[in-house]
Amino acid sequence: MSDPILLEPxxxxxxxxxxxxxxxxxxxxxxxxxxxxxxxxGGLCLQVLISAHRTWADDGLPLTIAGRSEAFDDAxxxxxxxxxxxxxxxxxxxxx
Numbered sequence: 001m002s003d004p005i006l007l008e009p010x011x012x013x014x015x016x017x018x019x020x021x022x023x024x025x026x027x028x029x030x031x032x033x034x035x036x037x038x039x040x041x042g043g044l045c046l047q048v049l050i051s052a053h054r055t056w057a058d059d060g061l062p063l064t065i066a067g068r069s070e071a072f073d074d075a076x077x078x079x080x081x082x083x084x085x086x087x088x089x090x091x092x093x094x095x096x
Contacts, residue, residue: 002026004034004066011038011045019045023052031056036067041075050081 005022008015023031033049049065056063065072075081 002029002031004032007033007035007038007072009037009039011040012042013044016042016044016048020048020052023048027055028059028061030061031063033063033065034067035065035072036069038069038072038075041072043079046075046079046081 005026007019011019031052053063
């Protein structure tokens with residue numbers, strides 16, 4: 001596996017397109033994402049991450065989000081991602 005993708009502290013509207021570009025550049029290989037620096041996760045970036053997970057799953061490859069910050073986990077809960085997503089298949093690690 002190559003180096004993890006380090007998520008920006010603020011994942012807002014401006015961060016969505018660069019995040020998508022970064023993820024697509026790694027398509028075809030296993031990916032680990034480091035969310036430890038995230039202070040704010042917006043809805044559009046969450047959609048990018050969910051879409052990437054589905055794309056990787058369709059390709060038969062893992063996409064793992066590890067080292068998530070408390071703010072990242074809080075945002076997942078606020079968006080209802082814990083109840084809408086199968087977190088095991090999303091391979092989100094270190095769930096509190």
